[in-house]
Amino acid sequence: MTVSVRKSPPGSDAAAPPARQRRVRAGRRRLRERATIVGFLLPALALFAALVLVPILFALYTSLFRWGGFGWPDDFVGLENFVKLFKDEVFLGDLWRGFVLIALSVVVQLPFALAMAVLLNQNLRGRAFYRLLFFAPYVLSEVITGVLFTMIFAPDSGLADHIMDLIGLGDLGITWFASSDTVLITLFLVMTWKYFGFHMILYLAGLQSIPKDVLEAAAIDGAGPWQRFRHVTLPLLGPTIRISVFLSVIGAIQLFDLVWVTTAGGPVHASETMAVTMFQFGFKRYQVGYASAISVVMFLISFVFALFYQRYVLRRDLEGAVTSMRGRR
Amino acid sequence: MGTSQLSRRTFLAAAGLAGLSVPLLNACGGSGSSDKNIEWWNIATTEPGKTLWRQAVQEFQAAHEGVTIKQNSMENDAYKSKMTAQTASGKLPDIFHTWGGGVLKQQVDAGLVRDITDDVASWINDLSPIARQAYQFDGKTYAVPYDIGMVGFWYNKAHFEKAKIEKPPATWGEFLEAVRKLKAAGITPIALAGKEKWPGHYYWAYLAIRVGGVAAVQEAAKTNDFTADPFVQAGRHLKELVDLQPFQNGFLGASYPSTNGQAALMGNGKTAMELMGQWAPNVQKEMGKGLGDDLGFFPFPAVEGGSGAVTEVFGGGGGNAIARDGSDTAIEFLKFFASVENDRKRVASGAYLPITKGAESAIKDPNLRTVWETLNKATGFQQYFDQAFPPAVGQEVNDQTAALIAGKATPEQVAQAVTRAAKGQ
Numbered sequence: 001m002t003v004s005v006r007k008s009p010p011g012s013d014a015a016a017p018p019a020r021q022r023r024v025r026a027g028r029r030r031l032r033e034r035a036t037i038v039g040f041l042l043p044a045l046a047l048f049a050a051l052v053l054v055p056i057l058f059a060l061y062t063s064l065f066r067w068g069g070f071g072w073p074d075d076f077v078g079l080e081n082f083v084k085l086f087k088d089e090v091f092l093g094d095l096w097r098g099f100v101l102i103a104l105s106v107v108v109q110l111p112f113a114l115a116m117a118v119l120l121n122q123n124l125r126g127r128a129f130y131r132l133l134f135f136a137p138y139v140l141s142e143v144i145t146g147v148l149f150t151m152i153f154a155p156d157s158g159l160a161d162h163i164m165d166l167i168g169l170g171d172l173g174i175t176w177f178a179s180s181d182t183v184l185i186t187l188f189l190v191m192t193w194k195y196f197g198f199h200m201i202l203y204l205a206g207l208q209s210i211p212k213d214v215l216e217a218a219a220i221d222g223a224g225p226w227q228r229f230r231h232v233t234l235p236l237l238g239p240t241i242r243i244s245v246f247l248s249v250i251g252a253i254q255l256f257d258l259v260w261v262t263t264a265g266g267p268v269h270a271s272e273t274m275a276v277t278m279f280q281f282g283f284k285r286y287q288v289g290y291a292s293a294i295s296v297v298m299f300l301i302s303f304v305f306a307l308f309y310q311r312y313v314l315r316r317d318l319e320g321a322v323t324s325m326r327g328r329r
Numbered sequence: 330m331g332t333s334q335l336s337r338r339t340f341l342a343a344a345g346l347a348g349l350s351v352p353l354l355n356a357c358g359g360s361g362s363s364d365k366n367i368e369w370w371n372i373a374t375t376e377p378g379k380t381l382w383r384q385a386v387q388e389f390q391a392a393h394e395g396v397t398i399k400q401n402s403m404e405n406d407a408y409k410s411k412m413t414a415q416t417a418s419g420k421l422p423d424i425f426h427t428w429g430g431g432v433l434k435q436q437v438d439a440g441l442v443r444d445i446t447d448d449v450a451s452w453i454n455d456l457s458p459i460a461r462q463a464y465q466f467d468g469k470t471y472a473v474p475y476d477i478g479m480v481g482f483w484y485n486k487a488h489f490e491k492a493k494i495e496k497p498p499a500t501w502g503e504f505l506e507a508v509r510k511l512k513a514a515g516i517t518p519i520a521l522a523g524k525e526k527w528p529g530h531y532y533w534a535y536l537a538i539r540v541g542g543v544a545a546v547q548e549a550a551k552t553n554d555f556t557a558d559p560f561v562q563a564g565r566h567l568k569e570l571v572d573l574q575p576f577q578n579g580f581l582g583a584s585y586p587s588t589n590g591q592a593a594l595m596g597n598g599k600t601a602m603e604l605m606g607q608w609a610p611n612v613q614k615e616m617g618k619g620l621g622d623d624l625g626f627f628p629f630p631a632v633e634g635g636s637g638a639v640t641e642v643f644g645g646g647g648g649n650a651i652a653r654d655g656s657d658t659a660i661e662f663l664k665f666f667a668s669v670e671n672d673r674k675r676v677a678s679g680a681y682l683p684i685t686k687g688a689e690s691a692i693k694d695p696n697l698r699t700v701w702e703t704l705n706k707a708t709g710f711q712q713y714f715d716q717a718f719p720p721a722v723g724q725e726v727n728d729q730t731a732a733l734i735a736g737k738a739t740p741e742q743v744a745q746a747v748t749r750a751a752k753g754q
Contacts, residue, residue, distance in 0.1 A: 069417045070439035154589045155579025178523070178582030180735065266524055267581035268737045283410045285721040286435065288417070 056299060059292045067289035069282075081293035091294065094274045097184060101273075102252045104188050105195075106245055113196040114241070117203035118229070131204065135197040142194075146261025149190045153177050153262075177263050180270035187271050190258060195251070199244045206240030207233070239317040246309055253302050274298050364656040367398045369424040370412075371649070374402045375615070377678035384674075389665050396658055398424075416441060421652035423659045427472050429463025429648055430716040431723060436650075437471055443651040446470045448660045456667060459710045460684040463717075464648050472650035473663040475672075476681045478607030479644030479704050480531050480713075483696075486623045488516045488601040497627035499639070501539070501566060504630045508575045511601050518575040520592075520600040522585035523734065526727035527715055531604045532570070533730040533743070534714045535629040535643050536563035542637035543709035550718060553751035556744045559635075564733055564740025566632060571734050581735055586612055593617040604629070606644060607700050611680050626696045628703055641709035645716055646684070718751070725750035 063081055065073035085091050116134060120127050137145065152159045153176035164170045176186045210233060218228050234241075256275035259265060265272035265280070272280075274294060282291030373382040379402070386398045401422070403411060408426065415421055421441050427433045436442050446469045453461065453470060457477060464472035484497065489507075492514035498504040511518040522528045538546060541559025549555050577583065577600055584590040592609070594600045596617020603609065613619050631639040649666070651659050665671065669688055675681040676691040682701050683689045692698050715723030729746045732738035738746070 068435060068439075069413060070435065070441070071419060150582075150584075150587075151589075153582075155577070155582070157589055173578075175579040175582065178579035180581075180737070183582075263582060264524055266526075266731065268732045268735045280724070283413045285724045286413065286432075286719075287721055 059295050059299070062289050063292035063296045065289045066287075067292075068286045069288040073289065075289075077289070081290050082297070084290070085293050085297065090269050090272060090277055091274070093269060094272055094277050097271070098253060098255075098273060100184065101188060101191070101255065102249050105191070105248045105252055108188075109192045109196055110199055110241070110244060110248060112192065113199035113244075114203050114237075116196070117200045117207060118233075120200070121204060121207045131201070135201055137194045138198040138201075140194070142257035143261050145190065145194050146258050149193075150177065150262050153186060177271075178267065180267045183263055183267065183271040187259065187262065190262065191255075194258070195248070199248065202240055202244050203237065206237045210236045242313055242317060246306075246314065249305065249309075250302055253298065253305070364658050365395050365397065367396065367424060367656065367659050367662065368401065368422040369398050369649075369662075370401045370403065370408065370422045371424075371426040372403060372405055372408050372647075373400075374404050377680050381675055381678060385666055385671055389662050393658065393661075398662065420654075423652055423655040424649050424662065425652065427464070427648050427650045428645060428713075428716045429472060429474075430645075430712050431719040432716065433464065433471060433650060434466055435719060437466065441653055442471050443653050443655050444469050444471065445473075445651055445660055445663075448657070449473065449664070452664060452667075455686065456684050457686070457705075459704060459707065460646055462710065463645060463712050464650070472648040473667050474646050474648040474684050475666060475675065476648075477644070477646035477684055477704065478682050479642040479700060479707075480535065480604060480606045481626055481628050481700065481703070482602050482604055483595065483609045483613075484602045484625050484627065485595070485598060485600070485620055486625045487598070488514075489625075492516060492601070497625065498630050500630050501536075501569075501632045505569060505573065508570065508573050512573070512575070517577045517594075517600040518573075518602060519577075520583075520594040520603045521576045521580045521734070522583045522591035523576070523581035523731065524584050526731045527713075528585055528591060528603075528605065529734050530714055530727045530730045531643070532567050533563050533726070533733070534711070535604070536566045536632065538641055538643055538709075538711055539629065539632040539637040539639075540566070540635040542635075543641050543711045545637075546711050546714075549751075553748065555747040555751060559637075560744045560747070561740050562632075562635075564743045567730070567733060568740060571736065576734075586616055588616060590616065596620065598623075607682055607697065608680065610694065610696060624696060626699050638708055640703075640707055641711070642704060642707040643711050643713070644704070645713045646682075721753070722747065722751045 062073050064076060064078060066075040066077045066080075067073035120131055120134075124130070140148075155161065155175050155178055158176075160176060161170065164172065164174065174182055177183050214236070215228055215232055218232050223231065254275055255273045256279065259271055259273055259276050260279070263271045265276040275298065278291045278294040278298065281287045281294065369386075371382060373379050382400065382402070386400060390396055390398060412421075412425070416436060416439065419441065421436070427436075433442070449470055453473070456474060460474040460477035461470070464470060464474065482497070488511065489497075492507070492510040494507045494510055498507045508518040534546075537559045540562045541557070545557065545559040549557060549560065577594055583594075586592055591603055591605075592612040593616040595603045595609070596613030596615075596619050598618075598620060610619070610624060613624070628639060629643070631637075649663055651663070667684065669685045672683055672685040672688040673691045676683050676688045677693070679694055679697065682697065682704070683692070689701060692701055711717070713723075714726045717723070718726070725747050729738060729743040733740065733743050
């Protein structure tokens with residue numbers, strides 16, 4: 001491909017060409033710029049279409065069929081899969097459990113991460129070590145975490161039961177993953193262990209971008225530590241918190257690996273999530289049409305949530321990043 | 330300065346185009362297999378299978394000039410998942426592992442499996458009829474077995490002695506009594522991997538077979554109606570057992586092959602019994618210490634008033650099928666793999682039971698001999714429900730028995746839910 005080489009940067013042109021010529025040249029330049037943009041975007045777009053758009057559309061299509069995964073779907077059933085889905089107790093339970101996990105994440109896990117971040121933002125001996133320590137679980141794969149905690153929470157012989165014995169609570173006979181009453185909360189403990197470090201690092205980064213002079217000014221004006229936190233730190237941390245809530249919610253909607261390794265959704269569906277139910281139907285029962293319907297609902301929930309969240313909650317944070325073009329052109 | 334800026338842009342544009350061409354070039358890849366290059370997907374990931382499978386491939390390659398068999402061994406569940414994805418693409422590997430039954434039937438119906446009836450006609454009848462049965466539909470053969478076995482109770486003789494149980498229970502009533510005695514003696518009667526569900530389904534399935542016979546199960550498979558008396562009765566009897574709380578602490582979260590799972594509990598002498606297939610002693614040794622001479626085997630007890638004979642057995646095996654486009658060389662290999670010589674090697678390893686006449690003398694372990702004799706004298710054979718039925722029905726059986734064992738479903742609800750799944754197929 002040939003690119004005509006301009007002799008010198010614009011503006012330094014010695015003799016300005018006539019206006020018409022200038023316009024044509026500007027138009028050509030713009031065209032070339034567009035072509036370059038398209039050229040760069042094309043590979044990414046092609047990959048995105050092949051790996052994201054096509055599967056989504058295909059899932060949408062197969063969700064309308066009774067299909068076992070063999071050959072091309074041909075038994076069209078309309079919306080029957082969706083009707084069945086919203087009568088399925090397990091799936092309705094998935095929605096409820098998803099809601100519980102999201103609520104716990106936002107109400108317990110994130111405030112805990114924030115507290116740790118504030119603590120580790122102080123001048124504390126060995127804080128770099130603690131930061132690393134709390135962040136380390138996030139680096140582990142979900143599968144390793146799962147295997148680790150199935151051992152820790154193993155009935156009778158596991159570490160958790162030894163600790164319960166030591167602090168005198170062994171008689172409660174909590175069976176962690178093995179009882180439908182405690183499995184969800186145990187799962188949440190593991191999730192917190194794994195993910196709070198990530199949110200903590202986010203908050204730490206946010207905290208460090210807060211100018212010291214603002215806090216000092218507040219202190220000089222007589223604001224106590226709590227007031228400084230509540231009225232200076234927290235509002236300035238807003239963008240970070242909003243993003244962290246967003247990631248947490250999307251993560252909870254799609255939760256799969258950790259559940260699959262620790263409980264496989266059991267006992268009796270008590271820890272099943274939408275993704276686990278989808279896997280069960282798609283890969284265990286060969287009811288791919290029905291599994292597609294589940295994935296479509298998952299997609300819609302995530303999509304609608306992301307859309308509304310970005311539109312109404314993240315709007316201020318995204319201003320400048322997404323909306324700048326409108327101002328300039 | 331201006332020049333460098335422009336050349337940079339040219340460079341980037343060229344790089345962009347180059348980037349674009351990479352996925353396009355890749356899309357043109359792909360490979361086909363010829364008669365000489367055979368791909369074999371199997372589940373031989375643990376010893377002794379791993380070594381035996383490799384040896385068989387090497388011997389076959391040495392005897393057949395130019396033939397290469399490429400093995401792809403996967404762990405059980407990973408294999409099933411990968412096969413699901415593969416069947417959707419419509420192309421299966423030349424030779425692939427199968428448990429027969431409902432899954433194989435679906436693959437056959439989808440036209441993915443080669444009908445090898447005529448190719449194997451000259452030698453398939455040398456194999457044991459029970460071993461063959463799961464791979465034959467409507468008089469046609471679709472796969473060749475390499476292993477066969479059955480489920481029964483494995484028990485710890487020392488624990489039975491301590492609980493003063495003189496002889497292995499022969500009826501369900503005696504069995505429940507044995508459980509009570511074991512509990513009274515402070516021994517956990519039964520190890521169960523509740524997380525995995527399939528070990529639990531053995532109880533419900535065997536009870537149904539004892540109450541109504543294999544005939545009742547085959548009738549239900551045909552009519553898709555599991556609400557008949559044997560299945561409800563099976564649930565009630567299972568509930569009698571569950572009500573005694575015979576399983577280890579936290580069994581609902583336990584897996585089968587892990588360091589604190591069902592096999593390890595048995596192998597380390599922590600529980601008195603497990604209901605498991607012929608591979609149980611091996612896994613007990615692998616996951617725990619193994620019981621040695623203390624390990625005993627007894628068939629699933631008869632149910633009082635049931636019409637099923639105690640000689641009807643519940644089990645399954647493993648086999649290999651050929652893909653639609655699979656070559657004659659691949660079939661040749663299956664013949665070689667099913668030969669008496671290869672069968673003897675497998676049996677001698679102590680992890681497999683004979684599928685041929687003439688390999689039984691290689692059985693060394695007395696318990697496995699008992700299993701084989703029981704199998705050989707069987708008056709009826711029923712394959713594992715989660716393999717024999719279509720996957721959606723099999724998984725529902727597993728799910729529902731798990732719910733029953735956890736006290737979350739009644740025997741009637743189990744029968745109805747399984748029927749719903751079967752009718753929905």
